[in-house]
Amino acid sequence: MEKRLLLIDDERPILEVLGISLAAEGYEVFTAESGYQGLEIFEREKLKLVVTDIKMPGMDGIEVLKRVKTLNPEAEVVVITGHGDMESAIAVLREGASDFITKPIKEEALLLALRRAERKIEMADLIKQYTLGLEEKVAQYKRELELAQEELLKRERLATIGETVAGLAHYIKNILNALKGGAYKVNSGLAKSDRRLLEEGWQMVQRNIERISQLSLDLLDFSKERVPDRTPCDPRSLVQEAASIIQPLADENNVELRLHLEEVGEAYWDKRGIHRVLVNLGTNAVDACRFDPERGKRFVVAMSLGLEKSPSGEERIVIEVSDNGSGMDEETREKVFSRFFSTKGGQGTGLGLLLSKKIVEEHGGQISFDSTLGQGTKFKVVLPRGSRL
Ligand SMILES: Nc1ncnc2c1ncn2[C@@H]1O[C@H](COP(=O)(O)OP(=O)(O)OP(=O)(O)O)[C@@H](O)[C@H]1O
Numbered sequence: 001m002e003k004r005l006l007l008i009d010d011e012r013p014i015l016e017v018l019g020i021s022l023a024a025e026g027y028e029v030f031t032a033e034s035g036y037q038g039l040e041i042f043e044r045e046k047l048k049l050v051v052t053d054i055k056m057p058g059m060d061g062i063e064v065l066k067r068v069k070t071l072n073p074e075a076e077v078v079v080i081t082g083h084g085d086m087e088s089a090i091a092v093l094r095e096g097a098s099d100f101i102t103k104p105i106k107e108e109a110l111l112l113a114l115r116r117a118e119r120k121i122e123m124a125d126l127i128k129q130y131t132l133g134l135e136e137k138v139a140q141y142k143r144e145l146e147l148a149q150e151e152l153l154k155r156e157r158l159a160t161i162g163e164t165v166a167g168l169a170h171y172i173k174n175i176l177n178a179l180k181g182g183a184y185k186v187n188s189g190l191a192k193s194d195r196r197l198l199e200e201g202w203q204m205v206q207r208n209i210e211r212i213s214q215l216s217l218d219l220l221d222f223s224k225e226r227v228p229d230r231t232p233c234d235p236r237s238l239v240q241e242a243a244s245i246i247q248p249l250a251d252e253n254n255v256e257l258r259l260h261l262e263e264v265g266e267a268y269w270d271k272r273g274i275h276r277v278l279v280n281l282g283t284n285a286v287d288a289c290r291f292d293p294e295r296g297k298r299f300v301v302a303m304s305l306g307l308e309k310s311p312s313g314e315e316r317i318v319i320e321v322s323d324n325g326s327g328m329d330e331e332t333r334e335k336v337f338s339r340f341f342s343t344k345g346g347q348g349t350g351l352g353l354l355l356s357k358k359i360v361e362e363h364g365g366q367i368s369f370d371s372t373l374g375q376g377t378k379f380k381v382v383l384p385r386g387s388r389l
């Protein structure tokens with residue numbers, strides 16, 4: 001460390017004697033005969049170590065100490081006090097002097113005080129560098145983290161688009177194959193004048209046209225942020241309507257469909273959207289029964305409607321759809337709400353639940369489920385009643 005110091009004393013002989021002995025210790029010594037002159041040198045030379053006499057005409061040592069500390073709080077000041085002048089000694093320490101020595105000055109005492117002051121300066125420097133380094137590191141890590149996050153988002157978006165396109169292509173190919181199969185049957189029916197074949201083929205074609213138009217509707221719903229088109233509606237009739245659509249599929253597969261509908265009053269929902277949710281949940285439930293490997297079970301799908309209080313005391317409408325079908329394994333439970341996740345092969349797009357969730361959330365509601373493999377599944381939709389708007 002640089003050994004430079006400022007010595008202030010109004011008595012020239014003392015300045016000279018101390019100057020010489022400190023120079024002999026390797027210090028570069030600046031001297032001043034008054035506080036004012038001292039402060040000027042202190043600033044000009046950017047010094048950090050000051051030794052000043054306390055009793056001086058004009059500006060005294062305590063004032064010098066105060067000003068030095070204001071100019072540079074990291075500078076250290078050793079004050080020379082009169083012999084036995086404890087009051088001044090205490091005063092200078094209180095003002096932040098690093099040390100005091102008494103007159104007559106003993107060289108060892110001065111050197112010791114200087115060394116202690118230098119140590120303080122060194123420590124302060126070290127701490128400062130350390131904190132600066134830390135701050136810089138934190139800032140650098142933060143920058144790196146932000147970059148990594150941006151990169152991740154970009155990649156996720158790309159991956160999402162990629163997955164979406166891949167899932168779509170797969171599903172559309174399925175539909176096209178089915179269409180081709182239908183067209184083939186129609187052709188053979190025509191060639192062989194086989195009316196039954198013709199009808200079968202034509203039905204296949206129609207079913208798949210329906211599938212592809214449903215898909216494009218779903219994709220439209222899915223790609224837009226929509227504000228629900230709210231109109232007054234009766235939740236009971238919404239559930240009943242959805243049930244009537246699922247009923248044929250349930251009958252075909254020997255699934256009993258049960259309804260438990262409480263009176264819940266009027267709601268303000270997007271009818272088409274909630275209808276879509278209920279039909280999908282119901283279809284999923286019947287599917288879970290018809291795809292259940294355990295045959296011979298008495299399959300039941302139940303749809304219920306009721307009221308519930310939210311933790312904040314608000315009344316909400318609850319719709320539950322439960323089945324005692326296949327249930328889900330852990331992987332399925334984790335992925336049900338992901339796009340294009342379907343365990344139904346060509347028979348499902350895997351958009352149903354994702355869309356349902358989107359619609360329910362657009363209504364300010366929540367969708368959740370509970371499912372055990374081999375035992376069944378219960379989906380729960382909680383919706384605020386909503387208001388005209
Ligand atoms: N009630 C249920 N029981 C068991 N598994 C279910 C149930 N509901 C959903 N799943 C699982 O979640 C998957 C995703 O359901 P989702 O409704 O999103 O798509 P999907 O029914 O396969 O196709 P679609 O887009 O035609 O609805 C299903 O393929 C099925 O594996």
Ligand SMILES: [Mg+2]
Binds near residue numbers: 348352
């Ligand atoms: Mg579905």
